[in-house]
Structures are given as structure tokens and as C-alpha cells.
Amino acid sequence: MALLPRRRSHTRPVPLAAALVVACACAVPSQAAAPGAPGVALPSMGDVSSQSLSPVAERKLGDRIMRSVRRDPAVVDDPLVQEHVQRIWDSLLTSARRRGEITEDFDAVYAWQPFLVKDRSVNAFALPGGYIGIHFGLLAVTATPEEFASVLAHELSHVTQRHIARLMNQSKEASWVSIASMVLGAIALSRSPQAGQALILGGQGLAQQGQLNFSRDMEREADRVGQGVLDDAGFDPTGMARMFELLARASRLNDDNSFPYLRTHPLTTERIGEAQARLGGSSLGGLRANRPLSASAQALAVAQQMVSARSRVLMDPRSTSLGPMLAQAELPNERLPAGVNPLVAHYTGLVAAVALRDAAQVDALSRKVREDVAALPDAQAPTARRLWQLTWAEGLIDTGRAAQGLAMLQPSLMTGRPLEPGSASALQPQARPELMLRARAALNLPEVRDGRGEVQAALGDAASRLQALQAEAQGQDLAAWQLLGAVFTRLNQPLRAVRAEAEAAALMGDLQGALDRVQAVRKRYPAPSSADLIELQVLDARARVWMQNLKDDLRDAQG
Template sequence: MPLAVPPSALAHTAPVSAVSRQSSVDSNLLPSLGDVSSQSLSPAAERRLGDRIMRSILRDPDIIDDPLVLEYIASVWTSLLAAARHRGEIGPDLEGVYAWRPFLVRERSVNAFALPGGYIGVHLGLLSMTRTPDELASVLAHEMSHVTQRHIARMISQSKQTSWVGLASMILGVLAASRAPQAAQAMIMGGQGMAIQGQLNFSRDMEREADRVGFGVLTDAGYSPGGMAQMFEQLQQASRLNDDGSYPYLRSHPLTTERIGEARARMGSQAWNAAIAPQADDAQTLLQMRHGLMAARARVLMDTRSISLQPLVRPPVLPDSATPVERLARQYMALLAATRLRDRGEVERTLAQARKEAEALPRSIQAEARRLLTLAEVDAGVETGRAAQAQATLQQALANPSSGLQSRGRPEIMALARTTLSLPDSRAEPGALQEVVNALQPHLSNQPEDAAAWTYLSSAWLRLNQPLRAVRAEAEASAATGDLQGAIDRVDAARKRFTQPTSSEVIELSVLDSRVTRWRQTMRDDSRDDL
């Protein structure tokens, strides 16, 4: 699903029926499924298109960076990628070309979508409503299959008039719709979004192919064969009970009776039984716990207004039949909501209750529960003005192998940077700041697109009295969010400031010059409305 509008945008857009959606694509114009040779848009060109679109949308405030949710989504995504490679769905022509990168959208609506070049957007509303990792994996496997089968390229290749500018305009309008529907609609129309939406709605044949290939990827990755059928049935039932436009996934992926029947048929009787009563081994319980807590986290993050957070702090009591994982997830959600509300009393109460619930889990998975609760405690300390206490808690946990924390994990690295940099200058010792630098630099060498990490590194260098290094990190942060001109402006300002650089500063400036050359070339490429 390359594009779907949230409910507020749908209110201004004529609904597209399944019949009109199918007729919007003349199947005679499509190459036969699986025939790559007849596609005019190469994988490299599609990736360039995807990169351009991402540079246009990354600065939108609804594209969010939550290290823990992204870590979980990435773990599911990585397992599906491995299965797709093993099955031969990802060949050499796609392997090193596409981004294969999921990202998060702060939206309550249930949706996920693929963009050109292997970028996959996941709405927090989707994660929050899925009950199992298998259901989430089924959606990601389906979206991945749209990418691996080159459906997006085929749709774009049909129209010689489709431009990346128009596509980016449409997507920006979609993301803005929940905040300002009228302005968003103007942006969508200005970007010729109505036509583009029609061009990117997949045909029924493509949907069936994504179902079939996605099912194989899902099961080969070790997820329940019933995950896809269960997700389809849950979406259909939920939308019938509450058809308020909260399920844009169904508008771009209409659940015909045929598709649901095929999903059920693929399960088989034994797979259905396994899906209803999965083996409760430690690995399955661990996966379910991580999913349950991240779904709870998504419920808090997708709407951080006080009016939405207050009910989450004191949610309805669970029935006696609730599992330990469900009870822990409920307290974790309350803890995160109390943190966002900066309610110290509720933070302490819910943290104590969550720890008590974690003790009821199998001993072999308690370490991961402790890890997530410790990171939540650290975050709460910073949010409620107790950064020094949060830093001490984190340092103690990192030094304790039984805490479950991973010193090289991105959530831990970001927590270390945040707690240290939240301290007043008088409390942040050079040694602690250098520790932050030492953690961030190797991380960024592996993930140079991590804008938040670059921002933290810039702050650390500035407080260590390394202004030029701080400028470079700040410029890299701007570039990572798609603001190439902002990155160039920061370097130009540094050039004017450091007119008589030291020998070490000369080296740093030469690196910046090289980066500016690359950024300028990218901007020139983006200014051309071609691939």
C-alpha cells in the first residue's frame, strides 16, 4: 500500500470503491506479474525517487523517532527480510539498492504503506490495535511483498506524467491532514494528489500476489500461519463496529470476501489451531511480551494530549483471566502516560506495580522486562526534572549484567545521551560527556542517517568546547532530516567563523567541504523533475 489518507483527509476526498479502484488500473497495461524485464523504472531509479520523497517528509513532526518502538518494528522487519531473501524474493537487483527501512508515523489511524525504494511507513495506530506479533508481521510481510514484486514501479511506470514532486506533495498533505484538514487538502490538490492516489492504488491482482507472497514470507520467518487471516478478520470486524474512517488500510487494501477466504484457506486446520493456542514456550512468551508492551507504548505515543493520556493512567481493571503479559502491558502503558503527564506520584505507583507484574513472568524473560522498565524509569526521571537520579539509575543498570540493558543498543545509547545532556552544565562532568561521545560515534558510523544521535553528539561536543565538531554534527543532523540547505548554511557560517583554523580544525573543515559538495549535488539532482 504505497499511499493511504488518514480519516480527516478522507472526509474531503471522494471515497474510492473497490470496483473503481480496480478499474483505475487497466490490467492490459500491466506487465505479467513477476516479469521484471518489461518495467521501465529501474530499481536504482525507484530508490532515488524514494530518497527524494523521504527527504521531503522527514521534517514533518508526525514522523517520529521512538528508539524502543523502532527497535521492535525493526526486529520483526529483519526477520521477514531474512525469510524473503531465503525464498529468493529479494534478488541481487534489489538487495543492495533498496533502503529496506521502516519508519513511524504518529497517527491514531490503522495504516501501513510502502513508498518507492523500500521505505515502509507504520502508523502507531496499527501497532496499538494488533494483538499479536503475527498480526503485525502479516501486514509488514504484505507491504514488503508490494516492494519485492515491484508493484510500485509498475504503477508509476504506467504514467509518464507522474513526478516525484507530485508524489511528495501528496504524502506531505496526507501527514498534515490530521492537524489542519483544509490546508492539507489544498496541499494534496496542489500536488495533483487525486490523480496520484488513483495511480498508486494497487490492482486486485497485485493485492492477491502480495497476499500470496507475503504469506510465504510470514510463515518462513516463523510467525503463525494464522496471522494474516486473523489480521484481516480483526480489521473487518473493527471497521464494521466503528466505521469512522479510522481504518484507511481498508480503503487502499479492500478486504474482499475472496481475499479473506484465500487467507483462511492458506492456514489449514492445524495452522488455525496453532494460531488460536500457540505453544507457550519462553521464546513465544518473550515475543508476545515485547509486542504487548510496544503496542501499549504506541497507544501512549500516538496521541500525547492530556485529555487522551489521563484515561490511560487509570485504565479499567483487567479480568482475572488476563495473562501476566497483559497485566504488565497495562501497567507499562499507565507508567508511560504518567510520565508524559509529569505526575511523579503516578509514576512511582505504576512503576512499582509494573515491577510486581514482571515478577510473574517466566524467569527466562524477566531480564527483557527489567530492561524496558528501567528505560521507562530513566525516561520518567528526565521528564519529571530528576535528571541526576535518572543518570545514576541508568549507569547502575548498565553496570549490572542482570539488568537486561544492552550497552550498544540504540535505546540505551540515546538514554545515556539524553540523561547526561539534561544535567546542568555544572553537573555534567567532562568524563560523562566524553562517554556520550564515545557511545554515539561508533553508533553513527553504522547508522549515519540517525538525526537524533547527531543532535545529541552536537550538544556533547559543544559542552566539551569543541565548537567546530559541534557544527559538523549539527549539519549532519539537518541533512539526515532532509534539510540539505540548512546543513549547507551551517557549514558556510562555520567557514566565516573559523577564518584561522588550527591544524585539527583544517581537517574537520575539509571533511565538511566534502559533505557540502555531496549535499549540493543531491540538491541539484532533486531540482530535476526526472529520475
């Protein structure tokens, strides 16, 4: 991740926080060393036993950084994209565990959590404690699962090899505040250069040549380990070499700072050659080029194409960008540009129509996507059909037709039926995207007297299922807490609504706001009933945790 602006002169040296984000972004940008800066003794690559930063301490650091990062509006949760990313991420985690890259001493400690950044730049970065940031721009340019997985495998290997801990041990002045400032500043650059530069300069560090060399060694180690993880997970290991060449070629053709991944992960000819050499002399076309793809691999391939299309829309939701996507989707198939997949073109247009809340286009493009899905091979059709149906339901909800959207997602609850009941359903009732959309649909149902029972049933069902989802996520699902707060408010359950709102505030770093909510609700219920008392006791227990987190954050920020 590009965490530093172009080289500028400064009047005073600042802490070496850059090195930490470099571990996150995985390469230190070249800058002049501070006058009189002490030398740095570098640990041996592969030796993590002597690191003073424990996995527990690194996770706590990552949690603090994430509480700041989640506040940024560019950090988003799109359930469809998130699910696809999580599926690939989980397969890489399983591979790393099997290979021994993830050891028992920190497997249960780290978050191992990817998150999405609404940004057009091609980028990904790792943070302390196993948090991985992924820009929509990266998803938009990766055409195959192997290409995308190769970047995730590389970032995962920076975490498993404890590169962040190694660099942190070289910078005693670094703090979670400076790292968070760097990450937030880099994200803010895409929206406001002035604001982003201010945040970056507030936490920017200087890098010495020794650290630069160390980071190059880290890059090579992450390449080597990541390629092994990629292969063991069942992906074509040539995906890493192909991704290197794709990014290098694209940046040469379009050198407009859209590829910060290349500035923080410099792709030298040597690194590309090493990636190819590790394939044992096989052609770049792929070790598995002549092997038929399994049904699951085919399903993942079509999911990558559709998620990539969705990301192209979500990364730039301006109407001036969405218009051309709709225009291309409206063309007859024979008039589409050469090499353009009709399914991808029509699905891109459908997502754009949903973003524009254009009901007529949502319906028209849904029909086109349905026809494209029907023409797919049997191995790909169910996956593509589910993504289409989820996006169609999203469009119905966002264009004022929540009851129809809910009927698609949960036909047993409502009396209505999908617009096209002949369409075979590929939805997964207990999956997170379906649950989140059902909650959104229930919240958007109109308050009508005749349908009050159905509305209450839909809201109650959404609440119970979101709570189960939250339990599975160990209380870390920010979007689910936000939805729960709205659902409980609509159900006239104020205590539960306050709990959900406070949990969401705490996850977004507003610990004082979470505590203020608890204090306010305590005053509101001076003599609670037995049922309310249980809820208040839960709130009190959570408040003690938030108070301790707040004290720790303030102490470390000042120290």
C-alpha cells in the first residue's frame, strides 16, 4: 500500500512509523535518513523466536488500529464481495496451517480478517494482528481466482512470517496512533489529497537504507512462502507470476499513480524471474493448463468474474462512471466490444442500475443476466444464478419494492412471490449475504395496518438470525450490529437497540460514545424489570471492557 506521498522535504525528523506500515504495505519507500539516525541491527529472515513483540501484543495493536480505520467511510462491507474474498482467504488459511506457516501459538490469537476499501487504486495491505485491507481496484483488475489469490497469499505470508513484528522491534518510537494515521491518510488521499497528506505527515516516518534492504528480503520471502501456500491451496501457482506481469504491464501503460501496490511492492525483473523459476521450468501458461477444471474451480472462476464486475461499479459510484456501464449493457450481444463477456457486461450494468436506483433498468438487466446464466455450463450456473438473484433482490429493495425483494429471499414468510417464480432459486438461506439482505428488506417494509403482523414477523426473524450471525462472528460483525440496532428500534426494544448501537460504536473506535450510550440508558431504567435487568447487566459488562480499552488507548497515545 502506498502510505507515503511523493518525496517532500521536512524541517524535523519524525518517528519511524513508516517502517510499521511498510510491514503492512510491505516495502519502505525510499527517503533520506534522518541526520544522526542510529544503525539498525536486522534479525535473520525466518527467525521469529527472538521477536519481543508477542502475538497477543500484535493483535491488540491491530485491534486499536482497526478501531480507527473502521471510522473511514471508504472502509465498507459489501456482503457479496466480502463473501467471495473470505472464501479465497479461508482456503489460503487452511493451506498455511497445513504447511505449518501458521503455528498454534498465534493461530487463535490473530484476527485473520480481510476488509474492503472503496478505492479505485490497485492495492492491498496487511496490518498488525492479521487484518488485511483490499481495495476494490485490485478486485476490479483480477480476472481469475489465481491472480487475486496470489496477492492474498503474498500478504498472508507477510503476517505468518511476522514481518510486522520484526520491523516494529526496530522502531521503539512507533505507536498505534502513528500507524493508524498512516493508513487513514493513505485511504483519504483518494478523496482529498490535502486531508490525506495532513494525516500522513502526522504519522510519517523516515526509512533508512538498511530497512529498505530488509523489506526487499521480506518481499522475496513473502513471494516464496506465498507461492507455496497458493499451490497447496489448489490454485495454479503460475497465478503469482501472471499477476506480477499483469500489474507491471498495466502500470507501464497507465502510470497515473493508480497502482500503489507496485510502489510499495516493487516488481523487479528479478522477482518476476524468481516467481517463474519456482515453477520448475514450466511454461507461464500454467502447470495445470491441460487439466480440466473441477466443478468447484469453475464455480469460483465465474464468481471472480462477477465480483470483479461488481467491484468496478462499487469502487466509483459516480453517475458519470455508472452511465457508460449501463450504456454498454444495453447493447445487443452482437454489438458488444470484441472479447467482452455478455454475462459480465450485463451484470456490471445491473449493479450500476441498482446503484442508480433505476427500477426499469434493474428489471430489464435482470432479465438479460438471467438469460446469460441459463447459457452457462452446469458447474457455473448455480453460483452465477445466486449472485444474480441476490443483486436483483438488492435492486428491488433499493427501488422501493422491499416486499418483492423479501419474497425472493424468504418466500415462506411473505404472501408475495418473486417476479419470475419460474426461476430456479440458488439462494443459501443461512449465508451472510442472504441474511443481511433479508434484514434490509424487513427494515424497508412499509408500516401498513393490514400488514403489521407480517412486518413484525419479518423483523423478528431478521433479529434472531442476525444475532446468530453475530455469535458466529464473536461479536465482531460491524454491519450486523448496525442492522440489529435498526431492527430492534423498529421492534420497539430500546435496550437491545442501545446494546447494538454501542457495540457498533465501539468497533468503529468511538469508545466514549459507546460508554455514553450505556450511561444514558442506565438513567432511563432506574428500576428495571427482571427482563431488562439481564440486558443492563450485559451492557455493564461490555462497558467495563470498553472503559479498559479506552484507558489503554489514551495511555499509549500519550506515551
